[in-house]
Amino acid sequence: MNRKNISLVFKKEIQGAIRDRRTLISMIVVPLIFYPLLFLGIGYFSVIGQRNSENIPSLISITGAENSPELIEILKKDKNITIIHSENNLDDKLVADNIQLTIDIPEQIEIERDYRENNKIIPLSLNMHYDSTAQNSLVAKKRVSLLIDAFRRKIIEERLNKIGLNSDFLEPFREQWLDIAPEEKKIGFMLGSILPYLVIILIFVGAMHTAVDITAGEKERGTLATLLVSQLSRLEIVSGKYFSVMVISAISMLLGMVGLSIAFLVPAYLLGEVSIINVHFSFTLFLLFLLILAPLVGFASAILILIGIFARNSREASSYTTPIYMVAIFLGMISLSQGIELAQPLFFIPILNNSFVFKELLMGTIDWNHITATLISNIGIALLALFGTVKLFNRESVIFRS
C-alpha cells in the first residue's frame, strides 16, 4: 500500500465532489443553512402562535349564570374574557372554535359562606368544556382556572375570618425552589435533547451522495474499470475513496454543529432564557465531541462505501442506503426521549451509543466506560465493513455485476 497512491485517489474524489452541486448541497447548504432555518422557523412560528392566542380574547358561554352572579362578576372583570349568551349546540361551536370554553353552573343555592361543623351542603360543581386540541381553548382554560382559583381562595379566606383565622392557617410554610444548575448545563440539557440526533443524521446524509457516486456511480459509468487497470491496488482505491467520504461526512457534521448551535442559542438568548456570556464550550469538551463523533463518521463512511461497492448502480445503492438511514434515525431518536438511561452493554450499539455519549458530554458528564465502549464498537464495525469492502472489491462477480 502506497500512501501517495491513496492520496491521489483521495484528491480526485474530493475534487470531483466539490464540483458536484448535489454534494455541495448535502454537505454545506443543508447543515449550515437549511437546518438552522428550519429550526428557527419552527421555533418562530410556535412562539408567534402562542403570543397570538394569548392576545386573542376568549369567548365563553355560560349557562346558569344566575346561579352564581359573583363568579360572573369576577369573570367579567377580565378584559380578555368575553361572555356571550348562546344556548344550543355549545359543544359544536366549541369544536368549531366559535367559542373557546363553556361553563355550566348548576341550579343550586348560593355558595355557602359560613362553615359549620356537620355542614350538609354539597359543594357546588362547575362543569366546564374545552377542546384540548385547540390552542385558543387551552388559553381560555388557563385564564378561567386562574380566576376560579382566586374566587375559591376568597371564599376560603372569608370562612376562615368568620372563625377568627386568616389565610396563614392554610399555609404553615412556603416553598422556595432554586435551580442551581449551571447555565452551561442548562444549555447542554436543551441542546442535548436534540443536537445528537440531528448531528448523527447529518453524518449519514452529508456523505451519502458522494459515497454512492464514487462507488456504484463509477461502476455504472464504467470509470471503475479504468482504475482497475492502473498501477493502483484495490486496497489503495478503497482507502482513497473511504477517506474522501469520511472527510465529506465530517465537514457536514461540523457545519451542522455550528449551524444548529446558532439556531438554538440565538432564540434562547433573544427570549432571555440563557445568558450567552455564560456559554463557553471548553476546548477539551470540543475534543471529546470529536473523539465520540469521529468514530461514527468512520463507521458511517465504511457502511456507505460497502453498500456502494456492492450495489449494481447508484439507484440500487440508494435503495439500500434508505433502510440504513432509517435505522440511524431510529437509534438516534431513542436519545431524544428524556430520562432513558442506557445499560452499559447497550453502549456497544453504534449510533445509539454515540448519541447518548454525545448527550452526556453536552451535560458535562464524562463517563470513560461509555466512551470506551462507543469507540470500540464504532471502530470495530468500521474496520469490519472496510475489510468487507476490500473483499467485495476483489470479487469479479461484484465488480462486473450487470
Added chain:
Amino acid sequence: MIKVHHLKKEFFDKKGGKIEAVNDINFHCLKSQIFGLLGPNGAGKTTTLRILATMMKPTAGEALVNGYQVVKEAHKVRQSIGFLSGETGLYDRFTPRETILFFGRINGLSEKLISTRMSDIFKILDMESFKDVRVDKLSTGMKQKLSIARAIIHNPPILILDEPTAGLDVITARVVVNYIKEFRNQGKCIIFSTHQMAEAEKLCDEIAIIHKGKILSSGTLAELQAKFQEQDLEEIFFKLVKVKAEGEV
C-alpha cells in the same frame, strides 16, 4: 507480445448453471501487429480481453502479456497495457488535462514525463482546443479522443481495445481506426475485438474468429480466404459456424 495458452473462464449464472464464456483458447499477437478477435455478441471477446487486462482471473490456462503472467505478475502486466472499451467512461467533472494528469500519476509517471507526454498526445490527437473544457461539455468524438489519450498516457507497448468503435458515429469511428493504425506504425501490439466483419477485414493483420467461447479459426485474412475458398469474411464466418453446429449434432 501476447501469448494465450489453453485459456478458460467459467461463470455461474443466477441458477448456478455453468457458462463457459471462454473455452480453451490459444493465440498469440506480435509487435507491430493488429490482432482482431471477431465474433458475435456473447462470444467471449470481452471476457478474454478482461483476463488479458488483469481485471479477471482465468479459471484455467495461462496468458502472458509482454512476457508477464496475467495472474502472478498483474502489476507488471498493467504497466505494459493500455485498456479501452466502449463502456469505459470518463470523469464528467474533470477537464481532459486533469484527466490525463490523474491517469499519468496513477500509472506512476513523473510529473515531468506526464507534461511532455501530455503535450505530445494533445498535439497528435488534436486536443489542444478543448483540453481545459469539462468532459461533460465535450462531443462524443472529443470524448473518444480523450479516452484514447487516457489509455496511452503511460506509453504502453500493448493496447487492449474492446469494441473501441462500438456506438460511435462513422466519422468518430474512422478517427479511432486511424489512430489504431498509427499505433501499429509506432510498433505497438494491438489486440482489439469487434463484431463487425468489415472492420476486421480492413484493419487486422491477423484475425481469430471466436464463437461460444472457442476460436474456430485464425490467421491472416489471406490465409483464411485460401483455407475456406471464400473472399468474404462474413461467408467464412457462417461456414465455420455451420461446420461447428453440424459437428456437434
